[in-house]
Amino acid sequence: MKRDIGWDEGSARLHEALTGYGAFIVAVDADGKANPMTIGWGQVGIVWSRPVFTALVRVSRYTYGCLQASETFTINVPRPGELKEALAFCGTKSGRDCDKAAEAGLTMVDAKAVEAPIIDECALHYECRILARTQQESSDFASGEVLDRFYPNGDHHLIVFGEIVAVYADD
Numbered sequence: 621m622k623r624d625i626g627w628d629e630g631s632a633r634l635h636e637a638l639t640g641y642g643a644f645i646v647a648v649d650a651d652g653k654a655n656p657m658t659i660g661w662g663q664v665g666i667v668w669s670r671p672v673f674t675a676l677v678r679v680s681r682y683t684y685g686c687l688q689a690s691e692t693f694t695i696n697v698p699r700p701g702e703l704k705e706a707l708a709f710c711g712t713k714s715g716r717d718c719d720k721a722a723e724a725g726l727t728m729v730d731a732k733a734v735e736a737p738i739i740d741e742c743a744l745h746y747e748c749r750i751l752a753r754t755q756q757e758s759s760d761f762a763s764g765e766v767l768d769r770f771y772p773n774g775d776h777h778l779i780v781f782g783e784i785v786a787v788y789a790d791d
């Protein structure tokens with residue numbers, strides 16, 4: 621049974637996942653296919669006086685186009701230690717080439733308040749409505765060390781700010 625929780629109540633579980641095997645972002649492509657992608661970077665916090673999930677998605681990802689084509693996304697956090705194979709699959713295969721949800725055995729179910737679905741097998745869900753998208757470029761970086769280490773071939777991140785409109789989790 622999942623119950624609504626406050627926007628920051630799941631932060632410890634989210635951070636454990638992001639620093640471990642990852643969590644899933646789900647966005648819908650222009651044809652309506654929901655695509656799950658593993659993320660390791662992301663933040664929950666306050667922007668524009670409201671709770672926001674900030675995701676960083678590189679230009680090369682299929683998810684990048686999904687986030688440009690649609691107005692919502694969900695973040696789905698597995699129970700600790702679960703869905704490792706699905707996380708690895710969705711973190712190495714592209715929705716350009718296959719239906720990742722079907723191949724990874726993930727069940728997409730309707731979200732409560734946004735178009736993008738949630739992953740039923742996960743334990744913690746954030747439903748987000750996109751407020752802004754900001755494309756990073758080389759000139760943005762004050763740190764040459766970060767630029768050289770994380771962007772040796774370009775492929776910068778799109779920073780997507782999603783207002784958190786619902787959060788719920790297993791008891």
Ligand SMILES: Cc1cc2nc3c(=O)[nH]c(=O)nc-3n(C[C@H](O)[C@H](O)[C@H](O)COP(=O)(O)O)c2cc1C
Pocket residue numbers: 640641642655656657658659660661662676677678680681682683684707708710711712713714715716720
């Ligand atoms: C643990 C883990 C964390 C990852 N975190 C991110 C991330 O935060 N941003 C990103 O753009 N790619 C990240 N990736 C890489 C994408 O998940 C991967 O390139 C994926 O195949 C892209 O899928 P897509 O083409 O269907 O969007 C991560 C991969 C793994 C395994």
